[in-house]
Amino acid sequence: MAKAAEIDTTYDVAIAGGGYVGLCLALALKKADSAMGVVVIDPKPMEILNKDPRASAIAAAASRMLDQLGVWNRIKDKAQPINEMIVTDSKLRDLVRPVFLTFGGEVTEGEPFAHMVPNGAMLPALYEASRALGVAFAAPDSATTFKTTVDEVTIELASGKVLRARLLVAADGVRSKLRDLAGIRTNHWDYGQSGIVTTVKHERPHNGRAEEHFLPAGPFAILPLTGNRSSLVWTESTADAKRLVESDEFTFELELERRFGHHLGKLELDGPRNAYPLGLTLAREFVKPRFALAGDAAHGIHPIAGQGLNMGFKDVAALAEVLVEARRLGQDVGAFDVLERYQRWRRFDAFQMGVVTDVLNRLFSNDNDFLRAARDFGLGLVDRMPGIKSSFIKEASGFAGPAPKLLSGEPI
Structure with a gap:
């Protein structure tokens, strides 16, 4: 294991949040500019x-x-390619769930449009690669407050330590404390839903197929993992989700089977079950002088399109490119005009995806027969139009819009 860099007091960039966004941003910056x-x-x-x-x-x-950042080889053996995705729309009591939409194929030969990756493999790989390049870690510790001046930002930690940096990036989640301290307001809608997340084993192989079942309470997603296992993202009203998570295993598995079906044989829970409240949170600003938001701190969206994590990776690629190129030009990475480039690149895309997921959730999470007939007609129409399906696959693959260099597999 690489030795952690000693904690100094002055840095170019301080990142609050050691999840996939914070770790990936630290790695991207350090890999492109070892002196940062x-x-x-x-x-x-x-x-x-x-x-x-x-x-x-x-x-x-x-x-x-x-x-490009050197970590895919460490995790690809644990990653499950998604070779196909089907979409159904039905009521819970329906015996048959017609498939209205099917996505399949590869972005390029041998490259599926997505993979399912265990967080327990991806996060340590990002951490170890960051440490090896000299990223410093103040953990366990947390930023309690900060003050900005013309030249720097001073960050006070819970441990009593004080760090100084040219830029502070808040990647501390959808309930970001630092975002609030920066005075950045948000637009927020609570859906009254929670997403139940767990893992199941099943008798038969999934063959790399993902399934999205639109049910009256919300989407029920079955996402393939290695082996005969799948990850579930199961949307219910917050009250029902709480009841299900707190129920005994027999009751939970019975309700699970009603939604999952029998096409993959006998089911068995293979991990803890947790419920997370769902809503839409969009920051009105992504940047302030010497301060930037990234990941869920900037945009928390419904998981209906499976794009939350990938939006965070887009933030990483765009912000890293902006900061590294600014350093090469001799510019101050915390200057507002530099950070504005990042905001222009990412804010509209985040707003657009937030609106799309909001509309989809409102359209599909209901039991209105008229809306059901209209959306099923629309799904069937899309399924028969290769051009539109191709654009959806491009969006799901992360290649829609002007892509930062890292997302194209190019170095900064």
Whole structure:
């Protein structure tokens, strides 16, 4: 294991948040510019990252970035390619769920449009690669407050330490404390839904097929993992989700089977079950002088399109490119005009994706027969139009819009 860099007091970039966004940004910056001083601040010990039981959908563009950063080879053996995706729309009591839309194929030969990757593999790989390049870590510790001046930002930590940096990046999640301290307001809608996340084993192989079942309470997604296992993202009303998570295993598996079906044989829980509240949170600004938001701190969206993590990776690629190129031009990485380039690149795209997921959730999470007939007609129409399907696959792969270099697999 690489030795951690000693904690200094002055850095070019301080990153609050040691999740996939914070770690990936630290790695991208350090790999492109080894002289850049980077520190990651996080309240949890980094050594427990391998205990995260969840899995994430990684778009093809994101896997290209991870390959460019030197970590894809460390995790690809644990990654499950998604070879096909089907979409159904039905009521819970329906005996048959017609498939209205099918996505399949590869972005390029041998490159699926997405993979499912265990967080317990991806996060430690990002951490170890960052440490090896000299990224410093203040963990476990947390940023309690900060003050900005013309030349720097001063960050006070819970431990009593004080760090100084040219730029502070808040990658501390959808309930970002630092975003609030920076005075950045958000637009927020609570959906009254929660997403139940767990892993199941099943008798039969999934053959790399993902399934999205639109049910009246919300989408029920079955996402393939290695072996005869799948990750579930199961949307219910918040009250029902709480009841299900707290129920005994027999009741939970019975309700699970009603939604999952019998096409993959007998089911068995293979991990903890947790419920997370769902909503839409969009920051009105992504940057302030010497301060920037990234990942869920900038945009928290519904998981209906599976794009939350990939939007965070887009933030990483765009912000890293802006900062590294600014340094090469002799510019101050914390200057507002530099950070504005990042905001122009990412804010509209985040707003657009937030609106799309919001509309999809409102359209599909209901039991209105008229809306059901209209959306099923629309899904069937899309399924018969290769051009539109191709654009959807391009979006799901992470290649829509002007792509930062890292998402194209190019170095900064």
